[in-house]
Amino acid sequence: MNWNLFLTELVAGITHGSVYALLALGYSMVYGILKLLNFAHGDIYMVGSFVGFGLIGVFGGPTSLSVNSWVLLFVMLLCAMLAGGLLGVMIERFAYRRLRAAPRIAPLITALGVSFFLENSAQLILGAQYQSYDSYDWHGGSLWSSGFDLPSGVHVGLPQVIVVVCAVILMVLLTLFVQRTQLGKAMRATSFDREAAAMMGIDVDRVIVATFFIGSALAGAAGVLNGLVYQQVWPYMGFQAGLYAFIAAVVGGIGNLPGAVVGGLVIGLAQSFSIGYISSTFGDAIVFAVLIAVMVVRPSGVLGRAAVQKV
Amino acid sequence: MTENEQPGADQPRIGVDEWVASHAGRSQLGRIQRELARVPRPAFYLGFTAAAAFLPLVTSNGYVIRVGFDTLLYMLLALGLNIVVGYAGLLDLGYVAFYGFGAYGYAMLASPKFGIHWSTLAVIPVVVVATAILGFLVALPSRRLLGDYLAIVTLFFGQLFVTVYQNGEAMSFLGFTRQYDVTGGTNGIPDVDPFNAFGTQISSLRGYFYAALVVFAIVLGLVYLVDQSRTGRAWKSLREDPLAAELMGMPVNRLKLIAFAFGAAIAGLTGTLFAALNTAVFASDFDVPTLITIYAMLILGGAGSLGGVIVGALVVNVSLEVLRTPGHATWVFYGVLLVTLLVKLRPWRVLAAVLGGTIAFGYAAHAIASATWPRGVHGTASVGGWLGSGLRGWVLHPTDPQLVGNIAFVILVLAVLWLTTLKGWAQKAALVPTLYLAAFVWENRLVVEPSITRLILVGVILIVLMNARPQGLLGTARVEIV
Numbered sequence: 001m002n003w004n005l006f007l008t009e010l011v012a013g014i015t016h017g018s019v020y021a022l023l024a025l026g027y028s029m030v031y032g033i034l035k036l037l038n039f040a041h042g043d044i045y046m047v048g049s050f051v052g053f054g055l056i057g058v059f060g061g062p063t064s065l066s067v068n069s070w071v072l073l074f075v076m077l078l079c080a081m082l083a084g085g086l087l088g089v090m091i092e093r094f095a096y097r098r099l100r101a102a103p104r105i106a107p108l109i110t111a112l113g114v115s116f117f118l119e120n121s122a123q124l125i126l127g128a129q130y131q132s133y134d135s136y137d138w139h140g141g142s143l144w145s146s147g148f149d150l151p152s153g154v155h156v157g158l159p160q161v162i163v164v165v166c167a168v169i170l171m172v173l174l175t176l177f178v179q180r181t182q183l184g185k186a187m188r189a190t191s192f193d194r195e196a197a198a199m200m201g202i203d204v205d206r207v208i209v210a211t212f213f214i215g216s217a218l219a220g221a222a223g224v225l226n227g228l229v230y231q232q233v234w235p236y237m238g239f240q241a242g243l244y245a246f247i248a249a250v251v252g253g254i255g256n257l258p259g260a261v262v263g264g265l266v267i268g269l270a271q272s273f274s275i276g277y278i279s280s281t282f283g284d285a286i287v288f289a290v291l292i293a294v295m296v297v298r299p300s301g302v303l304g305r306a307a308v309q310k311v
Numbered sequence: 312m313t314e315n316e317q318p319g320a321d322q323p324r325i326g327v328d329e330w331v332a333s334h335a336g337r338s339q340l341g342r343i344q345r346e347l348a349r350v351p352r353p354a355f356y357l358g359f360t361a362a363a364a365f366l367p368l369v370t371s372n373g374y375v376i377r378v379g380f381d382t383l384l385y386m387l388l389a390l391g392l393n394i395v396v397g398y399a400g401l402l403d404l405g406y407v408a409f410y411g412f413g414a415y416g417y418a419m420l421a422s423p424k425f426g427i428h429w430s431t432l433a434v435i436p437v438v439v440v441a442t443a444i445l446g447f448l449v450a451l452p453s454r455r456l457l458g459d460y461l462a463i464v465t466l467f468f469g470q471l472f473v474t475v476y477q478n479g480e481a482m483s484f485l486g487f488t489r490q491y492d493v494t495g496g497t498n499g500i501p502d503v504d505p506f507n508a509f510g511t512q513i514s515s516l517r518g519y520f521y522a523a524l525v526v527f528a529i530v531l532g533l534v535y536l537v538d539q540s541r542t543g544r545a546w547k548s549l550r551e552d553p554l555a556a557e558l559m560g561m562p563v564n565r566l567k568l569i570a571f572a573f574g575a576a577i578a579g580l581t582g583t584l585f586a587a588l589n590t591a592v593f594a595s596d597f598d599v600p601t602l603i604t605i606y607a608m609l610i611l612g613g614a615g616s617l618g619g620v621i622v623g624a625l626v627v628n629v630s631l632e633v634l635r636t637p638g639h640a641t642w643v644f645y646g647v648l649l650v651t652l653l654v655k656l657r658p659w660r661v662l663a664a665v666l667g668g669t670i671a672f673g674y675a676a677h678a679i680a681s682a683t684w685p686r687g688v689h690g691t692a693s694v695g696g697w698l699g700s701g702l703r704g705w706v707l708h709p710t711d712p713q714l715v716g717n718i719a720f721v722i723l724v725l726a727v728l729w730l731t732t733l734k735g736w737a738q739k740a741a742l743v744p745t746l747y748l749a750a751f752v753w754e755n756r757l758v759v760e761p762s763i764t765r766l767i768l769v770g771v772i773l774i775v776l777m778n779a780r781p782q783g784l785l786g787t788a789r790v791e792i793v
Contacts, residue, residue, distance in 0.1 A: 037459050094728045098778050105402055106777050108462055109610060112404075113773025116603050120766040121724070124756065125717045239599065243470065246463060285474040288467050295464050296452040 007154040009276040010269070015160045015229055017268020018167035022222035023245030024252065024260040025174060026088075026215030032191040032255030033211050035104075036096060039111040041219055042242020043118035044087050048080035048220025049233040050122065053131055055079060062134035069138060076224050077166065084220020085213040092212040115239065122235035130234045133227040135159050163225045170221060171261055174214070178257065183210055191255060240284075244271070247291045267291075353535065355618060360528045367517045376516050378632050380588065383523040384581050386624040389608045390534050390617075391577030396606075397614035398543060399570035400550025402462040404602065405449065405469035409575040411597030413442050413582025415476060415494065418592045421504040424495065431506045431587070438583050439576050446575025447568055454564045469602065476594035499593035506587045519588045526584060530577055531617075537573070538617060546570055547615070600766060604631070607769045610776050613786020622785055627772070631765045637758045641694040641702075644753055648746070661739055668743040673705040676747065680707050692754065706747075706754045716756030723752045 023045055030038045055076045060066040067075075095114050099107040136144050144157040178184040189197040190207045198204045226241070227233050248267040252259025270290065275283035366379050388410060395403045416438040420429050429437075449468055456464060479494030494500070506513040506522060513519055537543050548556045549566055557563045586592050604627065612623025634640045656662040680687040690708030692699040709715050726745045733741055757764045776783065 035459075037463065090728065094731065095774055095778065102777075102781060104459070105396070105400065106781050108402055108459065109606060110774055110777040112603060112606065113770045113777065115770075116600075117767060117770030117774065120763050120770060121720070124760055124763045124767065125720065240470075243467065247467075250460075250463070282474070282478060285471055285478070288471045288474065292452075292464055292467050292471070295460060295467075296456065 003152050004154055005276060007150055007152060009272045011150075011154065011156055011160060012276075013269035013272030014265065015163050015268070016272060017265035018164050019222045019226045019229075019264075020241075020245050020248045020267050021261040021264025022167050022170060022218045022225070023241060024248035024264045025171070025257060026218045027242075027245050028249040028252070028254055028257060028260040029187075029191075029211050029215040031249065033187065033194070033208060034096070034100070034107075036107050037111060037246065038091075038096075039108075039242060040091055040095075040114040040118060041088075041215070042238030042240075042245065043115050043122075044084045044091075044216045044238070045219040045223040045226070045241055045245075046122060046233070046235060046238035047087055047118070048084040048223030049227045049237065050126060050131075050223075051080040051083045051220065052076040052224035052227055053133060053233050056133065056138075062138045065138070069143065073162070073228075077221050080220035080224045081217035082220070084223070085217035088212040088216025088219070089209055091216075092209060115242075119235050119238065126235060128235060130232045133231045133233065135228050135231055157229075159228045163229055166221065166225055170218060174218070175257070177214070183207070187211060244287075247295075250295060251291070352618070356531055356535065356621075359621065360524065360531070363524055363527075364521070367520050373516055376520050378629065380516065380520045380523050381632075382625055382628045383520070383527050384585055385605065385608060385628045386621050387523075387527055387530055387581040387584075388578060388605050389612070389620045389624040390530055391574040391581070392605055392609055393614060393617070393620045394534065394537075394546075394577070395570050395574040396609060397616070397620065398538070398546040398550060399567060400546075400553075401567060401570060402459075403465045403571065403574065404462050405465035405467070405472070406574065406578060407597045407599075407602040407605065408469045408472035409442050409446055409578035410582045410585070410601070411472060411476065411592075411594065412445055413438050413579030414586040414592045414597070415500065415582075415594075416441055416579065417583040417586040418500040418503045421587075422500055423502050424500050428504055430508050431504075431583075432508045435580065435583055439580050442579025442582070443572040443576035445579075446572040449575075450568045450571030454567055469599070473594050473598050476597075494594070497593070497595070499591050501591045503586050503590045503592065505590070513587075516588075519584070523584050526580060530580070531621075534577075535617060542566070542569065550615070600769075603766075603773070604769055607772045610781075610783055611772055613783025616783065616786040619783050619785030623783065626784075627769070631768070634761045634765050634768075637761070638694045638696075640758055640761065641753070642698065644758075645698075645750075648749070656739075665739055665742055665746075669746045670705070672743050672747050673750070677705060677707060686710050690755070702750075702754065706750050708754060712755035712759075716752060716759075719748060719752045720756055723748050 023041065026044075027038065027041050030036060030041070055072065056062055056065075059072055065072060091114055095110050096107055099110060143159055147156050147158040147161060149155050178187060186197070186202045186207050187210065189200065189202055190204055194204055197207075223233075244267050245264070248263035249260050250263070251266055252261070252263030254260075267287070271283060271287050274286045278286055363379070363383070367376050370376065388406075391409075392403070392406050395401050395406065417434055419425060420427050420434045420437065421431070422428075449465065452464075476494045477497055479492075479496060504512075506519070513522060545556070545561050545566055548559070548561065549563060553563060556566075585596075608623040608627045609620055610623070611627055612619030612621065614620075630643065633643050652662060652665065656665060677688065687707045687709045689710045690712055692703045692706075692708060694702070723745070726741070726748060730738060730741055730745055757767075
């Protein structure tokens with residue numbers, strides 16, 4: 001067995017999985033509260049990625065940064081999260097709020113429309129071409145060359161470490177928020193039963209806005225982290241990432257936050273190993289096929305409980 | 312989440328006085344509607360088909376006939392999607408894959424790719440049946456999936472289709488060394504045969520138009536009959552309340568399968584027409600943008616309404632086509648803006664104030680800009696003639712409009728969103744600069760990038776309609792009994 005290939009794919013899978021996990025958390029939170037598939041979630045991730053890309057340019061481009069790269073990274077994450085969060089809140093306010101009581105099909109089609117609108121507006125403004133974070137040249141090229149080597153000689157670059165560490169920090173913060181704060185408690189209550197929560201005096205509108213803000217902020221951060229490792233950003237990057245994230249949320253049991261993290265890692269690893277071992281061109285297709293099978297056989301997810309449908 | 316729909320302002324409400332509710336029936340417009348409602352539906356469809364048959368006779372312009380052909384294809388696709396989404400209420404986001412499957416099916420059976428050149432009369436039944444079976448297979452595991460999950464599984468199926476067909480030039484089965492070129496990959500399948508039967512073949516655009524029209528008439532008749540049949544009624548009850556339908560003894564699973572297979576078969580049939588006229592197929596033609604365009608047509612006309620779907624496909628495809636020529640697009644843009652204002656702004660004093668205000672605002676802005684920002688007025692207008700020269704004196708045309716236009720586009724989106732939160736006079740007052748900003752963005756950015764503008768507009772159609780008029784233009788609002 002080729003251990004180097006295995007370890008390379010493992011590292012790549014965990015990195016990619018962390019990004020998917022961050023995205024899946026937002027998907028899962030929104031679905032848990034509104035029962036809405038927010039197709040625009042992936043496009044918020046795209047916007048976050050472009051915000052980060054813009055900031056690199058503002059500070060002198062990847063090769064000649066005028067600030068410390070750690071400061072820049074922090075600013076990028078913060079701005080992308082803020083932009084993503086605000087965008088998510090606006091989408092909720094103007095596209096979804098009126099449809100809360102409408103039949104299920106209406107918000108779904110609206111979400112498709114929002115996603116399509118965001119993608120193409122981004123293309124209008126930013127152009128269709130790929131842009132690159134160029135993290136290989138970043139900070140005089142030291143970003144990738146620093147890092148550490150695994151015992152067998154597989155190199156783990158600093159960006160990969162940063163991605164995983166940032167993702168873990170954000171997940172811990174989210175867990176603390178959901179478990180320990182009052183708003184987090186209100187979120188859980190709303191997710192459990194919206195009407196009952198409203199009757200208990202919870203301001204459901206405020207909870208939904210907060211959910212969209214936090215979920216979308218995570219997507220914005222995921223956009224920056226993804227750009228750091230995979231470099232490329234382009235207007236249509238959100239669609240497929242959104243699909244994978246949704247599947248990650250489903251695999252973990254949708255509405256279940258630890259499940260979303262596990263689901264993200266599973267999807268990242270599955271994608272990375274099927275590309276490495278089975279077929280590079282059909283890697284995506286294989287993952288899709290496996291996921292369709294998972295959804296059909298166990299729609300409540302691997303970790304989720306089957307929902308009892310109330311009539 | 313409750314499934315109860317709040318009765319909106321424009322829908323008949325429970326408990327509203329009957330005299331008030333029947334108001335529409337007494338107005339002049341209502342009388343026309345009542346007379347029209349007396350005409351049997353098939354008469355409209357026959358009339359439309361007959362009128363469409365005259366199109367190649369009144370014009371010899373190949374472009375117009377081509378647009379007519381494309382519109383017929385979209386109408387067929389929308390009719391098929393209407394069965395799945397409009398009647399049965401199943402959100403099928405992989406629909407466009409069936410279209411692609413049909414197109415590739417025709418291309419594989421009638422092209423030099425595999426050296427097979429079947430007669431069209433043999434290919435079409437094979438492709439239609441194969442697509443129906445594929446639809447049946449996709450629906451088979453989807454039976455137990457509820458709304459959202461069905462949507463996502465079908466969406467993945469659509470993505471799977473595109474991925475497989477785009478990479479299908481080197482199919483190897485489980486590591487066997489010999490690789491088969493099945494789909495031609497991104498190069499697609501070229502040199503597809505034209506429609507041919509009994510030794511003759513269709514070679515002219517006009518011929519294809521009539522072929523599409525015949526197919527359209529047959530499918531429309533079929534869908535109409537199914538709509539009137541027991542199955543059609545059962546689908547609608549499934550859409551309204553699957554649980555109640557099941558309790559009433561309807562074979563819910565079988566109904567879902569039939570809807571999927573029927574819709575898929577229509578898409579496959581349309582695919583053969585597409586492949587034959589274009590003489591080549593590419594997987595990228597059957598990706599999400601096409602899907603969303605078909606959805607926009609369905610939603611615009613009103614899902615579940617046969618006439619609405621046809622009108623929706625006609626309106627969306629023709630207006631997207633018009634966007635390709637900046638000269639025409641500008642006329643349509645200002646026309647639509649004006650008509651919307653005429654319909655929406657009452658009384659006429661407000662309308663006059665807003666229109667006058669916008670025109671005055673434009674001239675003032677232009678005068679200020681030409682005094683302080685000379686670069687701002689030296690660009691070129693998108694359209695010639697008196698409209699163009701009029702616009703040049705009214706809208707700012709900066710010399711290098713890309714950056715300014717992009718910023719203005721973002722501001723416009725924010726302004727429109729903000730406008731929806733305002734009420735009364737404040738809204739009317741804010742409308743004036745927003746309209747001017749819209750004209751500015753249109754002239755400097757949108758009209759320059761017609762292919763992106765088309766897609767942005769499709770997205771906007773979906774969002775706006777779903778929020779403002781979910782039943783579409785011709786659909787009837789559902790009265791929800793709470």
